[in-house]
Amino acid sequence: MKKNLNLMLAAIMIVTLVLAGCSNKKNEGGGDASSPAKDREITLAYVAWDSEIASTNVVKEVLESKLGYKVNMLQVDAGPMYVGIADGSADAMVAAWLPSTHGENYYEPNKDKFEDLGTNLDGTKVGLAVPAYMDISSIEDLKGDVGKSVKYTITGIEPGAGIMTATSKAIEEYGLTDWKLLESSSAAMAKVLRDAYDKQQPVIVTGWTPHWMFAEMDLKYLDDPKDVFGGDEQIHTLVRKGLKEDQPAAHRFLDQFEWTPADMESVMVDIFAGMSEEEAAKKWIADNQEKVSKWIEGI
Incomplete structure (x- = not known):
């Protein structure tokens, strides 16, 4: 009887070890949101532009609700955002406006220090x-x-933004010697525009699309015959080197993440209408499950 008891205990220990091994293997893959591994943590860098607030919150929500990550949001200016990915103090960002807006000042000096996963949104301006x-x-x-x-x-908006650099160059290139570029923030710029628009008063702002203001107001871009601002651009996803090895699930999702200007604008419009950033992201994900499923396919 003692022999049978020992055999039973041994069998229980073997089953326990096998189950533990399966659990650890499952966590390594990154696909079980209900029991995240302790090291499944990631930091997303972003700038406080309405477009990047929308995209980064959607990415955050997918990482947390679908892949079981703990996500830290790091709000910085454009320059530090690139440096953070380059030196590894941040893991990823989905806010690289290329080739013109961020290219010369931020992307090119750091391009050998991070991994460019390519376009996540095409058709910006x-x-x-x-x-x-x-x-x-x-x-x-x-x-x-x-x-x-x-x-x-x-x-204008924040002084470190690429569009501010381009606007300063435009003032010089077009000989607008009497003009000044007012530094503020994307939120403050939008308020100045909204107030003037409601009163049908003249106003000139630094603009970009996708942005909710083009959905909410009848606006137009001024032609740029000297091509200072460049043509249509794309937004790229950048990640720190080594992320693929450290966090394969997050890397694969970020590599597969792509959406349209209309997708981004719908999130921005909801935020502008009073919804919180997190609520707007959750709403968009709930309404676009098929697209989200493609982002996490194979994880």
Whole structure:
């Protein structure tokens, strides 16, 4: 009887070890959101632009709800965002506007220090935007009387943004010597635009698409004959070197993440309407399960 008891205990120990091994193997793959591994943690860097708030929160929600990660959000300016991925203090970002907006100042100096997973959104644009009711069509027109009506001011966003660098260059290239670029934030710029638009007053801002303001207001870009702002761009996903080996599940998802300007704008519109960033991300994911399933396919 003692022999039978020993055999039973041994069998129980073997089954326990096998189950533990299976559990560990499952956690290594990254596909079980209900029991995340302790080291399944990732830091996403982003800039506080409406577009990047939308995309980063959607990525965060997928990582947490579908793949069991703990996600840390690191809000920084554009320059530190690239440096953070390059030196490994952040794991990933989905906010690289290329080739023009971020290319020369941020991407090129660091391109050998991170991994570029390619385009996650195609069809972006940056430039100077005005309400459609304004009777101007080109940056060249700013040399006329329109300057007086806006106090020779272009309302911009954060000083480290690529669009701010391009706008400063545009002021120089087009000989707009009396004009000034007002530094603020993306939220402050949008408020100035909204207030002027509601009163049908003239206003000139740094604009980009996708952005909710183009969905909510009738706006237009000023033509840029000198091509200072460049043409249509793409947003890329960048990750630190070694992420594929450290976090294969997160790497695969980030590599497969892609959506459209309409997708991004729908999240931004919900946030603008009063929904929290997290709620808007969850709503979009709930409404787009088929697309999300493709992002995490094979994980």
